[in-house]
Amino acid sequence: MALWGWLWASPATAVPTALLLTLGCYVLALEIYQFAHRPALLHPAITAMAALIIILSAGKVPYRQYFDGAAFIHFLLGPATVALAVPLYRNLAHIRRLGPALALALVIGASVAVATAWLLGRMLHLSELTLRSLLPKSVTTPIAMGLAETLGGSPSLAAGIVLVTGVIGCLFAPVVYRLLRIRDPAVQGFALGVAAHGFGTAKAFEISPLAGAFASLGLGLTGLATALALPWISRALGL
Amino acid sequence: MDGLRALITLLGYTLAGQVLAHVSGLPIPGPVAGMVLLLVTLMIRGRVSAELERVSALTQRHLSLLFVPAGVGLMTHAAALRAEGAGLLVTLTVSTLLALGTTALILQRLRRGEST
Numbered sequence: 001m002a003l004w005g006w007l008w009a010s011p012a013t014a015v016p017t018a019l020l021l022t023l024g025c026y027v028l029a030l031e032i033y034q035f036a037h038r039p040a041l042l043h044p045a046i047t048a049m050a051a052l053i054i055i056l057s058a059g060k061v062p063y064r065q066y067f068d069g070a071a072f073i074h075f076l077l078g079p080a081t082v083a084l085a086v087p088l089y090r091n092l093a094h095i096r097r098l099g100p101a102l103a104l105a106l107v108i109g110a111s112v113a114v115a116t117a118w119l120l121g122r123m124l125h126l127s128e129l130t131l132r133s134l135l136p137k138s139v140t141t142p143i144a145m146g147l148a149e150t151l152g153g154s155p156s157l158a159a160g161i162v163l164v165t166g167v168i169g170c171l172f173a174p175v176v177y178r179l180l181r182i183r184d185p186a187v188q189g190f191a192l193g194v195a196a197h198g199f200g201t202a203k204a205f206e207i208s209p210l211a212g213a214f215a216s217l218g219l220g221l222t223g224l225a226t227a228l229a230l231p232w233i234s235r236a237l238g239l
Numbered sequence: 240m241d242g243l244r245a246l247i248t249l250l251g252y253t254l255a256g257q258v259l260a261h262v263s264g265l266p267i268p269g270p271v272a273g274m275v276l277l278l279v280t281l282m283i284r285g286r287v288s289a290e291l292e293r294v295s296a297l298t299q300r301h302l303s304l305l306f307v308p309a310g311v312g313l314m315t316h317a318a319a320l321r322a323e324g325a326g327l328l329v330t331l332t333v334s335t336l337l338a339l340g341t342t343a344l345i346l347q348r349l350r351r352g353e354s355t
Contacts, residue, residue, distance in 0.1 A: 018308075026304045045303035049310040056314065063315050070308040077305045079249035079298070081270035082256065085277035086287055086295035101349035109342030116334040124326035130319065137331065138338060141306040146268025156312025157319075161331065163310055168335045176336060182343045184350065191343035195335055198302050216299075218342075220274075227271040 008065050018069025025051045038206070040170035043199060045163055077142035084140075084223070087216040094217060102190065102217070109194045110222050113138040114230065133157040135234070136226060137165045140197040143223040150231050162197065169196025170203040185211040193218025245294035252277045 007017045029047035036042055056066050067074070114135055121131045132153030136144040141162045148158030173192055182188055189211030192200030197219050204215030256273025265272075281287055287295075298305075313320070320327070 022307055023304075026301075026307060043303065045307055045310065048304075048307050049313070052307065052311045053314045056311070063312055066311065067308055070311075073305055074308040076298070077309075078253040078257075078270040078273070079246075080302055080305055081268075082249050082252045082273040082277050083291075083295040083298045085252075085274045085281060086292060087299070088274075088278055089281040089287060092282070098350070101346060104349065105342050105346035108345055109338050112341045113334060113338035116337050117330055120330040120333055121326075124323075124330060126323050126326055126330065127319065130323055130327060134327070134330065138335070140302075141309070143268055143271055145306075145309060146270065150268070154312075154316070156309050157316050159306050159309035160313035160316070161327070163306070164328070165331050165335050168332050169339055172332075172336055173339060176340050177343065180340055180344060182347055184347060187343050187346045187350065190346055191339050194342045195339040224271060224275070227267050231267065 004059055008061055008069075011069070014065065014069040015072070018066050019072065021052060021055065021066075022048070022070050022073055025055075040167050040199070040203070043163075043167060043170075046167065049160075049163070077145070081140070081142040081223075084216075084220050087213075088220040091213055091217045094213065098186075102221070105190065106194055106218065106221050106225060109191065110138065110226055113195060114226070114233075129154055130157065134161055135230060137161050138195055138197060139223045139226045140219055143227050144197075147227060147230055151234055163199075166196045166199025169200045173200070173203065186214045189214035190218040193220075194222045197222070242290055242294050245288070245291040248277075248291060249294065252280075 007013045025048040026044060029042075029044035029051065032047060033039075033042050033044045052066070056063065117134050117137055118131065121134050126134070130153075132151045133148045133155075135151060135153070136147040136158060139147065139162070141159055144158045144162045145155040149155050169192060173188070173196070177183075177188055182191075185208045188207055189201075189204035192204045192211075193215035196203070201212065201215040201219050205212030252273040253270055254273075255276055256271065257269030259272045259276065260267055260269040
């Protein structure tokens with residue numbers, strides 16, 4: 001176990017250790033996910049996170065030490081967010097054609113996501129930090145983490161909350177759509193992108209490519225609209 | 240160019256977004272500003288290079304890997320989660336289902352109006 005402690009002691013070994021652990025857990029989680037026919041509960045990000053938390057807790061490695069080592073992967077969230085401009089650009093024709101309908105559904109859907117989270121969280125007496133980390137829950141993780149920080153929440157708590165939101169959206173979407181008789185793949189996809197970000201988008205691509213395109217649209221637009229509106233709203237309401 | 244140019248583009252726009260967010264004083268995350276800048280650039284140029292297309296598809300396929308390091312940070316919130324985990328789960332479930340249903344219903348209603 002002296003060797004394990006030594007691995008985390010200096011960046012020269014801690015960085016490759018943290019990167020290998022993260023990539024290793026993710027690749028294994030991906031294999032399990034595909035082997036089990038892609039159930040929403042076994043999403044690779046969830047499995048990998050759980051595995052890493054167990055390994056780090058068992059090995060008595062403080063989170064900070066792990067995070068400093070894996071910081072490179074975390075940094076890539078920035079450029080990956082920028083890269084979302086490409087699917088948005090690809091879907092510009094759809095946006096223009098359905099523009100007003102999409103805009104209205106998006107604004108109301110995203111507002112419902114934020115407002116109900118705030119109200120319910122208040123009613124259930126969640127702590128201030130949790131509430132502030134909760135507001136950007138329907139937004140894709142890189143944006144949600146930045147927003148949580150701007151709002152005075154915790155980026156790491158927000159990242160976890162966003163993951164859970166995605167899983168919930170994918171688990172219940174088939175039921176919701178059956179109850180409400182939503183059969184149009186474009187509508188199914190867009191709502192998944194708005195309410196359940198990247199997880200919902202992946203799910204939508206399993207419905208059909210068209211549903212997937214509308215989901216990436218919903219994901220990108222919700223991220224953008226929430227990022228632009230939420231800080232102003234919270235400031236205006238004095239939250 | 241093996242994606243190097245696409246990498247430079249994405250890093251450049253990430254930095255430009257951070258600078259824009261900082262200089263403008265707007266409370267938006269830098270990468271979001273970068274995304275908007277890149278979108279505007281693509282609209283002006285009217286096309287996406289095959290390289291950027293490839294790199295962007297790759298990052299989207301493995302987007303969930305990138306939030307693992309931050310998500311592992313949940314381990315530092317163990318006490319809070321034990322205390323409010325149930326309330327949090329209820330809040331997330333109800334709020335997500337309402338958002339999903341509302342968005343789908345509104346869009347379906349509007350699309351139907353458009354086709355008739």
